[in-house]
Amino acid sequence: MKPVVHALIRKRAEIVGRIQAIHAEAARLVTDLDHLDCTLRIFDPAIDFDDMPVKALPPPNAAFRGEFQRSLLEMLRGSQRWQTTDELTVKVMVQRRMNENDLAMRVTIRKRVGHALSRLRRKRVVASRKAGSGALLTWKLTKPDAALEGGWRNGSG
Known part of the structure; x- marks a missing residue:
């Protein structure tokens, strides 16, 4: 077979795997909800679930203040070599x-x-250098014991 066909088959298998995982998670959540509803009915047999509010979930990629930088610091701590911006990008996306x-x-x-990373460089926590003749930068941790301050998005503790 051609390499393109193999790549498409691998991609299809990945998507099917994701769908199966989502279906399994949905089934687990429905069971949990059913158990919770039964428990609520013990305390209030006349409860009306249609009138109950539904809590909106935060976006799956939302980060709290400083979380993104802390995540990058952990990635840099895990390696002694210089890492490119692209390598760190892929790690973030996988994470x-x-x-x-x-x-x-x-x-x-x-x-x-x-x-x-530029903000961390200004704080002198990381250093950067050019990778080759292009604009790509590589990064390395300069202060392994650096800890960032930060709480929720609005800056409160």
């Missing part, structure tokens, strides 16, 4: 369960990674 083959998303995340 957040994003499709690292989605080029538009990869560009967006690479920009976020670059900005976060």
Whole structure:
């Protein structure tokens, strides 16, 4: 078979695996909800579940203040070699369960990674140098014991 066909078959298998995992998670959540509803009915047999509010979930890739930079620091702590912005971008995307083959998303995340690393460089926590003749940078931790401050998005503790 041709390499393209093999790649498409692998991609299809990945998508089917994701769908199966989501179905399994949905089945588990339905069972949990059923158990919770039964427990609520013990305390209030006349409860009306249709009138209950539904809590909106935060976006799956939301990060609290400083979380993104702390995540990058951990990635840099785990390696003694210089790492490119692209390598760190892929690690972030894998960590957040994003499709690292989605080029538009990869560009967006690479920009976020670059900005976060630039902020860390200004704090003298990381150092950068050019990787070859292009614009690609490599990064290395300069203060392994660096800890960042930060709480929720609004800055409160």
